[in-house]
Amino acid sequence: MKIGFIGTGDIAEAVITGIMRADFPVQEISVSARSRHISSRLSETYDTVRVLEENQQVIDSGCDLVFLAVLPQQAKEVLEPLQFRDGQEVASLIATIPVEQIADWSGATGLITRAVPLPPVAELRAVTVLSGPSERLETLFERLGGVIVAQSLQQLNALSIATTMMGTVFGIQETVTEWMGQQGVCEPDARRFMSSLLLALAKTGVDADRTFAELRRAHSTPGGLNAQTFEVFSEEGGRDALTKALESVLSRTLAASDKN
Incomplete structure (x- = not known):
């Protein structure tokens, strides 16, 4: 398989790094020169990766699958001049932009799928959400940590919005480590302790065939x-605040989709 990337930011780098780490059978990865410090680093690290100066060159390089990895506000400007090969498959990493809009802007006639990979795909340990079935993408991302194929736009939005919890999770750890610091624990020890605790709990969540409610009760005498x-957290509005935050992101996402 030959793969191309139009736009080479952090997520594109994570996907490419995961592909290489998983020893996925890819003959060549063509990347655009955009974000040159990343594209150059990738080509210097992996013989399979080559940098092309123009986006159209990526499409014309014989790629079976083309990833679109540009910012939403840049998408229309980048995509409209491109000419895809008839039937060429496209994977969009562009947040909030529906596949119908990608098809309209790009003129692509092949299968177009939205994919929502997370940075840990570089370490082969993050589940990637797809907007619909794609044999190529399912095979690829299964090797990078796993795949969930959304069954509806509502499911896709819910799964995508859950990824916005990354900053909040680190913010919770930040709050707890700051509190431990007030009790005299040095920051490196507090950070190491919290990271190992959440890592162990996350592994329990992945491995155990139980709901989070069941796991919470099992860990709470x-x-x-x-x-x-947890009772104080809930009584002080912690759960409600989190739900409100997710609903606010959903509203913003739907508004952005309608605008496009």
Whole structure:
């Protein structure tokens, strides 16, 4: 398989790094020169990766699959001049832009799928959401940590918006480590402790065939300290605030999609 990337930002780099780490059977990866410091680093690191100066050259390089990895506000300007090969498959990493709009701007006639990979695909440990079935993408991302194929636009939006929790998760750890610092724990020890704790809990969530509610109860003795922390968190509006934040992102995403 030959793969191309139009736009070479952090997520594109993570996907390419994962492909290389997984030893995925790819003959060649063509990347555009955009974000030259990243594209140059990739080509210097991997013999399979080559940098092309023009976006159209990526399409014309014989790619079976072309990833679109530009910013949403740049998408129309970048895509309208391009000419895709008849039936050439496209994977859009562009947030909020529907596949119908990608097809309209690009004129692509092949299968177009939205993909939502996360940075840990570089380490082969992140599940990627797809907007619909694609044999090529499902095979590729299964090797990079797993795949979920959304069954509706509502599901795709929900799964995509859940990825915005990354900053919040680190923010929670930041809050807890700052509190531990006030109790005299040095920052490196507090950070190491919190990271290892959440890593262990995340692994439990992945491995256990139980809901998060069941796992919460299993880790919270009635009247115990774990139960107390969650009860106070909920009573002080923590759960409601989190739900409100997710709903606000959903509203913004729907508004952006309607605008496009």
